[in-house]
Amino acid sequence: MTKPIQIALISFSHGHQMDYGRLLAEHPQTQLVAVGDVPDITEETRKVAMDFAASHNVPYYADYRQMLEQQTIDAVSIAVSPSQNPSVVIACAKQGIDVLCEKPVASNNGSLDQLAKAVCESGIRFTAAIPATVFSNAFRPAIEQVTQGAIGIPHAAHFQYLQPRGPQYILTEEKCASEKRGELANFGPYGILAMLKFFGCNITHVFARMDAMFYERYKKHGVEDMALLSLTFEGGGIGTLLVGRTTTQTQLATDCTMQVIGSQGVLNIEQGLGYGYTCYQQDQARFVPYGMSAGQCFVNDFVKAIQTNSQPTITLEHIVNCFRVLDACYQSSREGRVIPILK
Amino acid sequence: MSHRAPGKLRVGQIGCHGVANNHAKAHRFSGNTQLYAVCDINESLAQSFAQQYDVQHCFTSAQQMFECPDIDLIDLVTPDHTHASLAIAAMQQGKHVLVEKPIATNTDDAKKMIEVAQKNKVQLMCVQSMRWVPKCQDIVKRVHSGDIGKPVFARMHGGCPSFWRPDHWPKAASEGEVDHLLVHNAMHSLDLLSWMLNDQPQNVYTIGHPGQEGVPLWEFFSINVRFAKGAMGLFEENRMMQPQAYSMPGTGLHIIGTEGTIVMSPSKDLSVSLFNKDGMHFPGSHMYLTPEEDNFAAMIRELADAILQEKPVPVSPEFSRQVLAGVLAAVESFRSGQPVEVNHD
Numbered sequence: 144m145t146k147p148i149q150i151a152l153i154s155f156s157h158g159h160q161m162d163y164g165r166l167l168a169e170h171p172q173t174q175l176v177a178v179g180d181v182p183d184i185t186e187e188t189r190k191v192a193m194d195f196a197a198s199h200n201v202p203y204y205a206d207y208r209q210m211l212e213q214q215t216i217d218a219v220s221i222a223v224s225p226s227q228n229p230s231v232v233i234a235c236a237k238q239g240i241d242v243l244c245e246k247p248v249a250s251n252n253g254s255l256d257q258l259a260k261a262v263c264e265s266g267i268r269f270t271a272a273i274p275a276t277v278f279s280n281a282f283r284p285a286i287e288q289v290t291q292g293a294i295g296i297p298h299a300a301h302f303q304y305l306q307p308r309g310p311q312y313i314l315t316e317e318k319c320a321s322e323k324r325g326e327l328a329n330f331g332p333y334g335i336l337a338m339l340k341f342f343g344c345n346i347t348h349v350f351a352r353m354d355a356m357f358y359e360r361y362k363k364h365g366v367e368d369m370a371l372l373s374l375t376f377e378g379g380g381i382g383t384l385l386v387g388r389t390t391t392q393t394q395l396a397t398d399c400t401m402q403v404i405g406s407q408g409v410l411n412i413e414q415g416l417g418y419g420y421t422c423y424q425q426d427q428a429r430f431v432p433y434g435m436s437a438g439q440c441f442v443n444d445f446v447k448a449i450q451t452n453s454q455p456t457i458t459l460e461h462i463v464n465c466f467r468v469l470d471a472c473y474q475s476s477r478e479g480r481v482i483p484i485l486k
Numbered sequence: 487m488s489h490r491a492p493g494k495l496r497v498g499q500i501g502c503h504g505v506a507n508n509h510a511k512a513h514r515f516s517g518n519t520q521l522y523a524v525c526d527i528n529e530s531l532a533q534s535f536a537q538q539y540d541v542q543h544c545f546t547s548a549q550q551m552f553e554c555p556d557i558d559l560i561d562l563v564t565p566d567h568t569h570a571s572l573a574i575a576a577m578q579q580g581k582h583v584l585v586e587k588p589i590a591t592n593t594d595d596a597k598k599m600i601e602v603a604q605k606n607k608v609q610l611m612c613v614q615s616m617r618w619v620p621k622c623q624d625i626v627k628r629v630h631s632g633d634i635g636k637p638v639f640a641r642m643h644g645g646c647p648s649f650w651r652p653d654h655w656p657k658a659a660s661e662g663e664v665d666h667l668l669v670h671n672a673m674h675s676l677d678l679l680s681w682m683l684n685d686q687p688q689n690v691y692t693i694g695h696p697g698q699e700g701v702p703l704w705e706f707f708s709i710n711v712r713f714a715k716g717a718m719g720l721f722e723e724n725r726m727m728q729p730q731a732y733s734m735p736g737t738g739l740h741i742i743g744t745e746g747t748i749v750m751s752p753s754k755d756l757s758v759s760l761f762n763k764d765g766m767h768f769p770g771s772h773m774y775l776t777p778e779e780d781n782f783a784a785m786i787r788e789l790a791d792a793i794l795q796e797k798p799v800p801v802s803p804e805f806s807r808q809v810l811a812g813v814l815a816a817v818e819s820f821r822s823g824q825p826v827e828v829n830h831d
């Protein structure tokens with residue numbers, strides 16, 4: 144039997160650590176060895192990390208750097224704030240530790256470049272937590288089919304992701320004020336990544352419109368709750384993307400659909416977050432997919448990449464292109480023009 | 487002179503090919519129009535068309551038809567570049583005019599047409615046949631009555647390979663008009679979205695794809711629109727040869743408001759779903775066109791009613807002119823690769 148992969152989790156600043164980090168820590172081929180944190184986080188998130196460490200019987204380090212020095216670690220799941228991601232990733236890369244990182248992986252192009260350079264030079268496996276679409280039980284087989292030529296060469300695609308859960312889930316006043324980015328930053332990567340997967344090449348130009356259509360708080364801070372993108376790909380393919388958080392709460396499930404028109408056929412995904420059942424409870428609807436969840440598939444994919452020394456499905460190149468596209472979208476919306484994407 | 491049926495307008499239709507058949511059939515079923523004369527510069531076409539639709543009077547000169555005092559309404563179904571000059575000549579003879587889309591090929595011509603209509607106290611309307619598809623009518627009624635709050639986004643998508651006219655390709659290709667589909671068809675969708683949002687396009691950005699090899703014209707366009715009052719819109723012109731992925735008329739609609747959403751799904755048998763604070767509804771899922779009563783007949787009936795009762799026509803020519811301005815901006819955007827402000831002068 145091969146030795147289990149030694150895992151550490153770094154911070155619970157994003158709720159997803161409880162999903163992907165936990166799945167990684169509890170994977171049959173891994174072993175959780177420690178939980179670490181970055182300094183200057185809230186007591187609340189520190190407590191979550193400490194509780195997690197205690198419940199899994201592993202040490203907790205208030206400073207992850209100390210953890211990296213003292214423990215033998217093969218891979219980490221990082222969920223610090225976007226501006227802190229690059230330095231943590233770089234520290235791990237320097238030690239040859241594979242990384243699963245929460246999105247967005249950086250807060251600006253400069254720090255993204257540094258992150259990418261460190262990842263490339265170290266040769267570690269690096270992936271980002273954007274699994275909702277490409278690992279859903281609807282998208283996974285669809286991407287496989289299209290990649291194998293089921294509809295010929297993809298020419299045009301449309302993706303939409305409309306989260307209808309309304310006011311009680313919108314960004315907090317503080318987040319709106321500090322980040323100045325709203326639902327495009329939140330949901331856009333799901334669509335951009337799906338597009339990159341279907342087209343199999345990078346985006347070269349973007350044009351974006353965005354606005355606060357629904358929520359006063361977003362209007363007040365100039366943060367978007369809806370965005371409409373027009374994208375051009377290498378080789379001439381084109382795509383459009385609509386994302387937003389609507390108020391249509393009676394439309395319980397997220398309206399996630401995609402259409403890809405190819406030279407020899409069309410592919411429609413009608414329930415992009417996968418097939419499953421929805422459990423309607425008093426004030427919420429919980430979606431339970433048939434088979435494995437997107438998060439589980441994503442974590443399995445990362446573990447497999449480590450074991451087989453291959454690239455994960457969501458690669459550094461995808462992540463970088465996705466990040467640049469998102470950044471260019473905000474620029475396009477501000478300046479009202481088409482923005483070319485830096486190579 | 488033949489006997490004039492009461493409550494019916496006498497129609498002289500110009501153009502006896504292609505979509506002309508939809509018009510001629512519609513006059514049969516409208517109830518308040520009578521196809522009285524037909525005209526085409528192609529004489530044999532005009533004659534066989536007259537025979538097919540049981541029309542007594544047949545012309546090869548539009549001008550002669552305009553001089554015929556028995557005709558109330560000219561139905562203009564000729565190529566786009568002829569619309570302005572023929573409509574103006576007809577109105578100067580005191581005829582009301584229904585002109586196929588686009589109203590003209592440039593907004594100055596459209597302006598002139600509107601002036602001539604006013605001066606001669608006749609009615610002018612541009613065909614926006616999609617508006618009378620029963621489900622579209624129903625959806626727009628709901629949007630306008632506030633069922634989904636203020637509409638902030640509208641999308642129209644889908645496509646109909648069967649509407650691609652290969653006989654139009656060589657001329658367009660030889661004139662370098664690879665965006666023929668955009669130039670000649672985008673007004674359908676843009677009119678529908680503008681009508682739904684009760685607004686005018688203000689800024690447009692177009693991307694496209696050439697589609698299959700061997701077709702000299704581009705087969706796919708996607709137009710990203712900002713409307714004057716702030717809503718966003720998206721529509722596609724699509725003739726990429728597809729498997730039968732869509733049922734006719736192959737159109738999907740999606741309108742999002744501040745308090746709800748309406749969706750017409752092209753892949754689910756065009757069913758309509760409405761989501762708002764009152765719950766989920768499935769209105770109008772069984773409204774279909776019938777072979778007799780189609781959208782052209784309904785449109786012509788409403789136009790003729792307006793003329794007979796001296797009311798405003800259902801689609802104002804000024805609205806069609808604004809839509810045309812939006813389409814021309816979309817064409818310019820495709821050619822320049824940048825978003826374009828719509829010129830509403």
Ligand SMILES: NC(=O)c1ccc[n+]([C@@H]2O[C@H](COP(=O)([O-])OP(=O)(O)OC[C@H]3O[C@@H](n4cnc5c(N)ncnc54)[C@H](O)[C@@H]3O)[C@@H](O)[C@H]2O)c1
Nearest residue numbers: 501502503504505506526527528563564565566586587615
């Ligand atoms: N509303 C719709 O759904 C729809 C659909 C198709 C076309 N159209 C519009 O209808 C118009 C006609 O399109 P089509 O595809 O049927 O064209 P077509 O080329 O098939 O037919 C046009 C006919 O007009 C005749 N004609 C040309 N100039 C004339 C003149 N000066 N006097 C008399 N006859 C003349 C031609 O001989 C020809 O028979 C166009 O403006 C087009 O944009 C609308």
